[in-house]
Amino acid sequence: MTDAIEATGLGKRYGRRWALRNTSLRVPEGRVVGLVGSNGAGKTTLLHLSVGLLDPSEGHITVLGDRPGSGARQLARVGFVAQDAPLYNRMSVNEHFRMGVRLNPHWDATVEVDLHDRLDLDPRQRAGALSGGQRAQLALALAIGKRPELLVLDEPVASLDPLARREFMQSLMSLAADGLSVVLSSHLLSDIERVCDYVIVLAHGEVRLAGDVDALLAEHRVLTGPRRDPLRLPAGQTIIRERHTDRQSTVVVRTTGEVLDPSWTVSELGLEELVLAYMESATTPTTRLRSVGSPP
Numbered sequence: 264m265t266d267a268i269e270a271t272g273l274g275k276r277y278g279r280r281w282a283l284r285n286t287s288l289r290v291p292e293g294r295v296v297g298l299v300g301s302n303g304a305g306k307t308t309l310l311h312l313s314v315g316l317l318d319p320s321e322g323h324i325t326v327l328g329d330r331p332g333s334g335a336r337q338l339a340r341v342g343f344v345a346q347d348a349p350l351y352n353r354m355s356v357n358e359h360f361r362m363g364v365r366l367n368p369h370w371d372a373t374v375e376v377d378l379h380d381r382l383d384l385d386p387r388q389r390a391g392a393l394s395g396g397q398r399a400q401l402a403l404a405l406a407i408g409k410r411p412e413l414l415v416l417d418e419p420v421a422s423l424d425p426l427a428r429r430e431f432m433q434s435l436m437s438l439a440a441d442g443l444s445v446v447l448s449s450h451l452l453s454d455i456e457r458v459c460d461y462v463i464v465l466a467h468g469e470v471r472l473a474g475d476v477d478a479l480l481a482e483h484r485v486l487t488g489p490r491r492d493p494l495r496l497p498a499g500q501t502i503i504r505e506r507h508t509d510r511q512s513t514v515v516v517r518t519t520g521e522v523l524d525p526s527w528t529v530s531e532l533g534l535e536e537l538v539l540a541y542m543e544s545a546t547t548p549t550t551r552l553r554s555v556g557s558p559p
């Protein structure tokens with residue numbers, strides 16, 4: 264099976280500054296992938312490399328087995344909506360859909376009906392006169408209408424109202440159930456938790472965590488117990504994030520086995536908490552994915 268995205272040693276530099284570095288990834292097809300990270304972490308850069316809007320400064324990336332943007336056939340297989348939902352401001356809603364029909368041999372006409380049902384848009388209205396949320400929904404409908412195999416979305420729900428956001432997320436899930444691969448960046452971790460079955464966490468231009476959500480959750484635990492300083496844990500555990508009060512230590516660990524020490528209370532964690540732990544570990548100099556046994 265071809266991967267939706269495969270990257271090896273991928274990097275992008277703007278002048279002297281690296282926006283993305285050392286990125287090696289394999290994202291299987293048919294997954295809904297959540298791309299998360301702080302502002303400036305490199306999410307947009309990775310998405311633009313995935314759709315061929317940027318060329319790598321180092322390393323390689325393939326999307327659905329081909330170099331991104333390498334020809335009409337490859338472009339037809341990938342749908343992309345950029346962060347600001349770019350449209351032609353002087354063209355009407357109707358003209359955007361007519362353009363979709365002309366440019367895409369496999370156009371799905373139901374996206375137009377569906378959008379009008381939901382938003383009650385005037386088809387003659389110019390895109391430049393739409394609200395931010397209406398623009399985002401039109402751009403999404405156009406991307407879905409081309410029936411891509413991979414849909415790449417840069418913060419697609421940022422300007423949607425809560426109802427539109429929920430409906431959009433539900434439609435993504437049903438598209439994914441039909442075999443569409445989706446990669447979306449978002450700061451809304453609750454949405455990511457609800458729809459994504461694969462997650463990539465970026466920090467400072469590097470991948471901190473990537474993998475199947477269920478597998479990652481199974482490999483991580485929160486340990487709570489009396490304060491230990493320096494922290495000592497059994498072998499096979501890597502500290503992702505640690506917090507200490509005068510009396511108590513709380514540690515998120517990646518573990519290859521059960522935690523048997525009875526002085527720890529062991530609990531599972533949700534995806535949101537896991538992602539935050541990795542994002543926080545990237546900003547806390549004292550906890551940089553320290554293996555147990557290494558000096559604090």
Ligand code: ATP
Pocket residue numbers: 277281282300301302303304305306307308309
């Ligand atoms: P956000 O969540 O704020 O959208 P992001 O994770 O998408 O951020 P990127 O837009 O990929 O981050 O930016 C990564 C880094 O690359 C940042 O430090 C940014 O300043 C830098 N960068 C991005 N685009 C350019 C550019 N065209 N020229 C120079 N630097 C850039």
